[in-house]
Amino acid sequence: MNNLSHKVLDILKADCRTPLEDISVMLGEDSVKIAAEIDKLQKDGVILKYMPVINWDKTDRQFVEAIIEVKVTPQKEEGFDTIAKNIYQYEEVRSVFLVSGMYDLLILAEAPTLKELALFVSEKLSVIDFVTATSTSFILKRYKQDGVIFEIPTRDRRLLVSP
Amino acid sequence: MSERFVNPTISNLPQSGIRKFFNIAQEIPNVISLGIGEPDFVTPYPIRRHAIDSLLNGETQYTENAGLIRLREEIVYYLKTRFSLEYNPKTEIVVTVGASEAIDIVLRATLSLGDEVILQDPGYVSYAPCIIMAGAIPVPVKTRSENEFQLTAADIEEKITDKTRAILLSYPNNPTGSILSLECMQDIANLAVKHDLFIISDEIYNELVYDGNTQPSFASLNGMRDRCVTINGFSKAFAMTGQRVGYLCAPEGIAKQALKIHQYTVLCVCRTSQAAAIAALKTGKETDYKDVIMMRESYDRRRRLMHSALVNMGLSCVEPKGAFYAFPSIASTGLSSDEFCERLLKEEAVVCVPGSAFGEGGEGHIRCCYATDIDKMKEAFLRMNRFIQRLKEE
Numbered sequence: 417m418n419n420l421s422h423k424v425l426d427i428l429k430a431d432c433r434t435p436l437e438d439i440s441v442m443l444g445e446d447s448v449k450i451a452a453e454i455d456k457l458q459k460d461g462v463i464l465k466y467m468p469v470i471n472w473d474k475t476d477r478q479f480v481e482a483i484i485e486v487k488v489t490p491q492k493e494e495g496f497d498t499i500a501k502n503i504y505q506y507e508e509v510r511s512v513f514l515v516s517g518m519y520d521l522l523i524l525a526e527a528p529t530l531k532e533l534a535l536f537v538s539e540k541l542s543v544i545d546f547v548t549a550t551s552t553s554f555i556l557k558r559y560k561q562d563g564v565i566f567e568i569p570t571r572d573r574r575l576l577v578s579p
Numbered sequence: 580m581s582e583r584f585v586n587p588t589i590s591n592l593p594q595s596g597i598r599k600f601f602n603i604a605q606e607i608p609n610v611i612s613l614g615i616g617e618p619d620f621v622t623p624y625p626i627r628r629h630a631i632d633s634l635l636n637g638e639t640q641y642t643e644n645a646g647l648i649r650l651r652e653e654i655v656y657y658l659k660t661r662f663s664l665e666y667n668p669k670t671e672i673v674v675t676v677g678a679s680e681a682i683d684i685v686l687r688a689t690l691s692l693g694d695e696v697i698l699q700d701p702g703y704v705s706y707a708p709c710i711i712m713a714g715a716i717p718v719p720v721k722t723r724s725e726n727e728f729q730l731t732a733a734d735i736e737e738k739i740t741d742k743t744r745a746i747l748l749s750y751p752n753n754p755t756g757s758i759l760s761l762e763c764m765q766d767i768a769n770l771a772v773k774h775d776l777f778i779i780s781d782e783i784y785n786e787l788v789y790d791g792n793t794q795p796s797f798a799s800l801n802g803m804r805d806r807c808v809t810i811n812g813f814s815k816a817f818a819m820t821g822q823r824v825g826y827l828c829a830p831e832g833i834a835k836q837a838l839k840i841h842q843y844t845v846l847c848v849c850r851t852s853q854a855a856a857i858a859a860l861k862t863g864k865e866t867d868y869k870d871v872i873m874m875r876e877s878y879d880r881r882r883r884l885m886h887s888a889l890v891n892m893g894l895s896c897v898e899p900k901g902a903f904y905a906f907p908s909i910a911s912t913g914l915s916s917d918e919f920c921e922r923l924l925k926e927e928a929v930v931c932v933p934g935s936a937f938g939e940g941g942e943g944h945i946r947c948c949y950a951t952d953i954d955k956m957k958e959a960f961l962r963m964n965r966f967i968q969r970l971k972e973e
């Protein structure tokens with residue numbers, strides 16, 4: 417990947433709504449060139465989606481989320497991939513990672529209620545072939561996600577005017 | 580009534596031109612400030628962590644007057660590797676309370692009653708008062724936008740008298756955002772030799788130079804080291820304004836005298852802040868100055884955004900190459916820079932600093948700082964544009 421794509425990604429990562437014109441000014445590059453770069457990043461599957469970071473606690477939507485650690489016996493041919501696929505097809509599953517350490521897969525799951533999430537684990541997840549154990553931790557509070565701190569933003573402590 | 584006890588030299592010093600704007604701005608809701616002269620980053624975490632650890636370890640005592648030797652050694656290494664400067668950590672470095680104290684003690688250590696000091700106009704607000712408090716006379720030399728606010732040897736030479744002792748300058752420059760070409764530096768260096776002057780170079784913005792430009796250090800020029808005092812600090816490059824650590828580097832003959840003033844007035848810089856400064860340089864060295872570079876790149880993007888916005892408003896503005904200020908001309912509006920800034924603040928709640936706060940030579944310009952959140956900056960541009968359009972209709 418070239419230097420320009422890194423710079424473009426940096427800017428979009430901080431704010432994916434940054435107008436094309438601003439990106440072009442900030443990087444001192446022609447906006448047609450930037451547009452082509454972004455297009456390419458999308459086509460190549462580098463940029464998959466643009467999504468807001470939402471603080472759901474400030475909305476009236478109620479749901480529960482959990483981090484689920486999953487132990488599996490890997491299959492001979494496909495390793496962990498097939499099992500991961502079987503897991504990520506469920507709508508409750510937000511993220512799946514293969515991880516090092518005491519267990520193999522880490523899942524982020526959500527459901528409208530505690531009961532539904534528990535049922536997902538016991539009736540859908542645990543019964544998947546080769547899943548040998550799960551451990552569920554419910555998320556109680558979100559402090560920081562995707563680099564965004566969820567508490568009240570710290571105010572600018574600088575004096576309004578300084579030399 | 581207590582005025583009769585006051586030293587007239589002090590009471591005659593003008594109030595900083597910035598004060599007034601601070602007072603008005605405080606009363607205005609939703610004000611956006613482009614008038615701040617410090618980074619909008621919090622000091623990088625490893626540096627803060629180190630300061631806390633130092634406190635927890637019980638490092639709460641006085642230090643050597645000149646600063647912890649480990650800090651002085653780190654400073655020497657930093658200046659050598661990044662700015663080709665050679666100093667002896669034991670005898671040629673004094674760690675000071677910000678670059679601010681360094682400016683004061685260097686002037687007091689070197690100037691006598693009636694000496695004249697050449698300084699660039701516009702320039703940093705504390706130079707002239709510090710020169711006056713040292714009993715000497717500031718002699719401003721105007722820099723011009725046509726020449727990208729570079730100080731020229733020819734302009735300096737016109738002001739040289741038999742009282743002239745020193746040239747005080749600072750590039751990258753506050754408030755103009757300009758840098759000084761090697762050619763101009765060399766000419767000034769030659770002039771200094773010709774008239775036996777010494778140079779005080781405030782290089783506090785040395786890490787903030789953009790677009791592949793560089794700003795060499797004055798003392799690194801051939802033969803200059805021994806007639807040069809280099810002033811620098813941690814405030815800008817490492818986002819450590821509140822920790823108040825700076826330093827001066829000078830040949831032993833000068834450093835020794837400056838150290839005396841420091842010893843009798845300050846004793847030593849806060850030990851916790853010195854620990855933070857050590858961490859800044861050590862972490863910097865170990866990570867190829869990753870945090871410094873990250874901040875510089877962030878300023879660079881906002882620099883371009885601001886310059887383009889100012890030009891689009893119809894203001895003429897030299898492209899800033901260093902520090903974090905743009906210095907557009909507002910002469911086309913027919914207002915003085917003070918009137919412009921006061922009305923902009925009262926009518927549109929945007930703070931800019933009038934160029935006149937930085938000396939007569941700053942008149943007709945305003946200083947806008949781009950170490951400001953992008954969304955806020957863009958809102959400020961909308962307001963400024965509206966203001967300028969309205970002025971045209973008046």
Ligand SMILES: Cc1ncc(COP(=O)(O)O)c(C=O)c1O
Binds near residue numbers: 616677680781812825
């Ligand atoms: C040119 C210049 N010199 C010195 C200083 C003071 O820096 P310090 O925080 O190190 O005292 C500033 C701060 O704005 C500055 O702009």
